[in-house]
Amino acid sequence: VYLDQEKRWWKPSAADHFYDREVTALCSDPQRAAVWIGTYDFGLFRYDLVKDTFAYYDSQPRDEHQLHSSLIFDLAKDRNGNIWVATNSGGLSRFTYGNETKPFWNYNLTSGLPENTILAVQCDEKNRLWLLTYKSLTCMSDTGKVIRKYPFDPGFGNSDFGVLTSMTPDGEILIPVKNGFIQFHPDRLEPEPYSFPVVIRNILVNGNEIDWDGEREFAFPYHQNNIEISFSALNYSRPAEISFEYKLEGAD
16 A cells, blocks of 8 residues: 555555455545455455554355355445445345444345356446346346346356456446457446247147147146146247246136
8 A cells, every 4th residue: 555645655464454465356435534455365354544444344154244255356336335345156245334233235146146256346327236247247226126137148258257347437337358348338238129929839738739720729628637838939049048927817
């Protein structure tokens, strides 16, 4: 750390209650006169610029209101002053000032994220969070609700991504990849509309396939009560990402 007033460099040590040498992320918090430091071993530190002290937050995976991983990839501050922590295998953690007993809220697979390893986190001008994972780019609200996932094409390999993202002065987000970077503006990122038919492939009644022309209606007696319907979407670009909804009238 360069101390501007003293015109010298200072390297924190264990004597200062700073234990790590592998610093992976920094986040300035001028409103609180603090600097957040993410490491890839011991976890999270907060340096108080006024008191010249370090606060340490270790990982406690079994406590839902503590940090869930000490392997930190990235840090970001949203427009409400919350600190977001992107971790390896521990999901995304949000630190909120003023709650000493429950300082962290955690978001992971069960919250709707594509996976528990978050490579980078960036907050846009509308306080939306953009999360980079190996599987997709995910947009999330500052309350933890997943807004949309943008899966990556199969051509993007796990080794192609850099860890840290950046934002330009006009609000564009930059994601480093092998031999270049991905650039987009959150307000101009529109999902591709899908319009394709869903067709019924076959119908089985008590294990026997029936001949159906696509229009004729059937009435089955009570003992023919095991009905199986197979259907498909006529789109083959990303079949694994297609989900279906169905409703049985009179029952659902």
